[in-house]
Amino acid sequence: MGKPDEVKLLGIWASPFTRRVEMALKLKGIPYGYLEEDLENKSSLLLALNPIHKKIPVLVHNGKTIIESHVILEYIDETWKHNPILPQDPFHRSMARVFARLVDEQIINVGFISLAKTEKGRESLVEKTRELIKYLEKELAGNDYFGGKTVGFLDLVAGSVIPFCLERAWEGMGVEVITEEMFPEYNKWVKKLNEVEIVVACIPPREKHILHMNKMGEKIRSA
Amino acid sequence: MGKPDEVKLLGIWASPFTRRVEMALKLKGIPYGYLEEDLENKSSLLLALNPIHKKIPVLVHNGKTIIESHVILEYIDETWKHNPILPQDPFHRSMARVFARLVDEQIINVGFISLAKTEKGRESLVEKTRELIKYLEKELAGNDYFGGKTVGFLDLVAGSVIPFCLERAWEGMGVEVITEEMFPEYNKWVKKLNEVEIVVACIPPREKHILHMNKMGEKIRSA
Incomplete structure (x- = not known):
């Protein structure tokens, strides 16, 4: 069975791009840790995880980094297949x-x-x-x-x-x-x-x- | 078995967004009809099929219209699953x-x-x-x-x-x-x-x- 999933989300409270990722994780019932970022003073973790765009949201799943909210939503839907969020057709x-x-x-x-x-x-x-x-x-x-x-x-x-x-x-x-x-x-x-x-x-x-x-x-x- | 698929692609010869869709159709071995568009003088078919963006490429599959090249590539990969173009993981x-x-x-x-x-x-x-x-x-x-x-x-x-x-x-x-x-x-x-x-x-x-x-x-x- 392996270890339980480790899921972390870096985001901003007012960002719709972060909000939608939290919604998706909750819809799937995935436990996750949430790290609030400060865009005026980005954390070294954010800069290390997303050197290309330096943007939130960033999802970290068992050490793998996924960026960009649409891509993250697709990743969540493909990784945890119950309660699908994209249509099947x-x-x-x-x-x-x-x-x-x-x-x-x-x-x-x-x-x-x-x-x-x-x-x-x-x-x-x-x-x-x-x-x-x-x-x-x-x-x-x-x-x-x-x-x-x-x-x-x-x-x-x-x-x-x-x-x-x-x-x-x-x-x-x-x-x-x-x-x-x-x-x-x-x-x-x-x-x-x-x-x-x-x-x-x-x-x-x-x-x-x-x-x-x-x-x-x-x-x-x-x- | 039903009728064979009817696939049409509206595009422009010099457009990389059209070129990649043709590549995907050929990789899958899907027969298709190609309609060259003129962006200076868009066809009424293009305007009718893509009223939101009025852009090429447009894929028409059995009467269903799919637009935007990334979305079209995902559609092609999900519809014809052989020779996958996206990684599985x-x-x-x-x-x-x-x-x-x-x-x-x-x-x-x-x-x-x-x-x-x-x-x-x-x-x-x-x-x-x-x-x-x-x-x-x-x-x-x-x-x-x-x-x-x-x-x-x-x-x-x-x-x-x-x-x-x-x-x-x-x-x-x-x-x-x-x-x-x-x-x-x-x-x-x-x-x-x-x-x-x-x-x-x-x-x-x-x-x-x-x-x-x-x-x-x-x-x-x-x-």
Whole structure:
């Protein structure tokens, strides 16, 4: 049987990329140790484990280092096969991966509306964000989650970024981007996500998170 | 047994992202129809199949549309399981995915050295490219291919981009970025790749490709 698995996660409390990895570990019921990093003052462990990108999250499993949140989620799903997070069918897997990239490569970029320096810039970002959310709205139609009846890969990726990160930033700046009228499926999904104990257990504390997002926006804008 | 698979690929002759998908289909021995696209004048089929990104490559398999080259390669590997292109071990799979992202998100960006407007800018891009190629050099040590003894996922991703695209651009502008002395493992790997019939069959014709890369560089620089 060998020794039990040793699993360590290096992350940041406010990082959606870390949050989703914790969600996946909890969904699989994998015990792990968590090490909080400080991006202003990265640990020598982080620099040693991820010399290429020097970024969190980093997963260490029995001495092997896995980086980048999508890659880590795939690794977790391939290593512990119970409670699968990716769909089984290759086509549905490909859709989950494509939409996960849409979230991390596009929605996250336009969604930091607080970074726009002008009112017009903000309006344009709000509009672009809505255009992209429309694709998710369509994917969700008729389903509880992106994964169907249970939380899966795309729920973790999109959930960590949109309702539990971007929407908090928007709330902090008093901008309404996604209304229930505009995106009923999306809003139903967020309510369902909020019922999943394992997801909720990994979300950063609300008020502290909003303050953090406000500060981050200010800092980047004035840089 | 059902009907035979219907596989169509929409792509561009000079696109490394298309080339690697063709290589994967040929490695698996999957018959497919190829449709050459014109990015200046995209076909209505491309726009209909990939309304989100409007980009090639697009794979259509029995009426299902799969986009983005990494996602397509994973789909091909999951759908036709013979001649696997990703390693079987989850950790090695994760490394292949991380390095594939390094190629497409970083090396490709710094590698378009022709886009620098100044001599100093060029030198800096050459240096950055070499820094990144070092990671690949280390991965290759002691192996014929990234996949070990046979061509795999990362060979297709890195091969399509570096020796069979960027190096041609560098040749066209008379810049030597990767010498045999600096990167012996890399150069050994390129020689091995050039021995793989299926890979060679998918590479764009050399002279035409160099001219194309030159023109592309000029066009982007003057935009």
